[in-house]
Amino acid sequence: MKKLSDAFFPGARVFLPGQSGESQLLLDELGAEPERARDIHVIGVHFPGIGRADYLGLHPGVRQTSFFMSPSARSGMREGRAEVLPLDYAGIVRYLRGMPSVDVAVAQLSAPDERGFCSIGLCADFLPLVWARARRRVGHINPDLPRTDGSFRVHIQELDDVVEQACPVVTYPDSRPSDIEQRIGVHVASLVHDGDTLQFGIGSVPMAIANSLANHRKLKLRSGMVSASARTLWEASALDFDARIVTGCALGRTDFYDFLADNEKFWFTDASNTHDVAALAKIPGFIAINSAVEVDLFGQVNSERADGAIQAGAGGLPVFAQAALQSQGGRVLICLSASAKRGAISRIVPALNDKALCTLPRYMADVVITEYGIAEIRNLSMDARAQALIRIAAPEHQASLSSSWQALRDKL
Numbered sequence: 001m002k003k004l005s006d007a008f009f010p011g012a013r014v015f016l017p018g019q020s021g022e023s024q025l026l027l028d029e030l031g032a033e034p035e036r037a038r039d040i041h042v043i044g045v046h047f048p049g050i051g052r053a054d055y056l057g058l059h060p061g062v063r064q065t066s067f068f069m070s071p072s073a074r075s076g077m078r079e080g081r082a083e084v085l086p087l088d089y090a091g092i093v094r095y096l097r098g099m100p101s102v103d104v105a106v107a108q109l110s111a112p113d114e115r116g117f118c119s120i121g122l123c124a125d126f127l128p129l130v131w132a133r134a135r136r137r138v139g140h141i142n143p144d145l146p147r148t149d150g151s152f153r154v155h156i157q158e159l160d161d162v163v164e165q166a167c168p169v170v171t172y173p174d175s176r177p178s179d180i181e182q183r184i185g186v187h188v189a190s191l192v193h194d195g196d197t198l199q200f201g202i203g204s205v206p207m208a209i210a211n212s213l214a215n216h217r218k219l220k221l222r223s224g225m226v227s228a229s230a231r232t233l234w235e236a237s238a239l240d241f242d243a244r245i246v247t248g249c250a251l252g253r254t255d256f257y258d259f260l261a262d263n264e265k266f267w268f269t270d271a272s273n274t275h276d277v278a279a280l281a282k283i284p285g286f287i288a289i290n291s292a293v294e295v296d297l298f299g300q301v302n303s304e305r306a307d308g309a310i311q312a313g314a315g316g317l318p319v320f321a322q323a324a325l326q327s328q329g330g331r332v333l334i335c336l337s338a339s340a341k342r343g344a345i346s347r348i349v350p351a352l353n354d355k356a357l358c359t360l361p362r363y364m365a366d367v368v369i370t371e372y373g374i375a376e377i378r379n380l381s382m383d384a385r386a387q388a389l390i391r392i393a394a395p396e397h398q399a400s401l402s403s404s405w406q407a408l409r410d411k412l
Helices: 024-032 071-079 089-098 127-131 179-191 204-212 228-235 254-261 277-281 317-326 382-391 395-410
Strands: 013-015 041-043 063-066 082-084 104-109 117-119 136-141 153-155 161-164 197-199 220-226 245-250 266-268 286-291 294-296 331-335 367-370 373-376
Touching: 063 071, 071 082, 089 127, 089 317, 104 127, 179 204, 179 331, 179 367, 179 373, 204 228, 204 286, 220 228, 228 254, 245 254, 277 317, 286 317, 317 331, 373 382, 382 395
Parallel strands: 013 041, 013 104, 041 063, 063 082, 104 136, 136 161, 197 220, 197 286, 220 245, 245 266, 286 331, 331 367
Antiparallel strands: 117 153, 367 373
């Protein structure tokens, strides 16, 4: 019986999609016969906590190039088998387009239509960037994968190898916002105007924002990922029903995927389009909404590293922030709870330290939101900016932050 991994060979450079593009069939094959993975070099954009893939764990000879930190990548780095490239989405696009052709690219695809074209389904973010130049193109035709519209499709005759088998698609649980996140969502909604174009990702904060935007109208979505929050906005009639919802990837439960398949307004395209600064900047009222680990009193944003450990990567935040700052009426909204560890640690900090990474520098600061309020700091002086941020910190940390700022200010 033909297998997806028949195209693998020792030394092969293999591109394997992540997120909802991950093929469970391939994982089952390699789990049952790990020798098939011997000495392959896996390249792909895989997010921690999404999907099941641990390619480094399949065989001690596997090598991997990653773009986001994960427990597997961290262990692989220690063993000298993994490299994590510190790139944002725009950098990943440049890297994938410029790197040597891969030996094998594997795509999970919908069943072909009457003309022989297969849909990429739920994840079109990075595979299209390497597909045309791949030396061998392998298709997992999955009848359970929803057919969606988008800029990338594959004709059945393009495939060098085909395996057709129904298989579960990667799902992602719906998030239930906490009271704190709901308060953040209300603050965000107060800054959004009818007709704005929104970018936000997945998780409980986006769901809280969607809940709070139910009474808005003619909103548009353009994002790297969409989740059940997009459905919440659609069913509340908050979205512009005549506008495309542009995204690279969808993550959610199977009922959300069914909703996508029935809705022709969702348009899937690759990261060179979803993260095109110039194109996004031309959209009036482009509102980039993202989370952070911490923000310091200078306005610097750390969205990657907590207590010294890298959690993931910069992702799309730098691109979306640049575009929003150039957009007429655009805003960059950074959302985070004011404290962590049951209030013991403030997430508004005096200054980023050696356990942090600066994902957005201070000159790109715009709006910071916690459950305690909104700090609009784009055009404020350093003193005014620090005071605005202290006001939205957790009350029990405000005095300490004020003292720290005075000490910092004396040395500026």
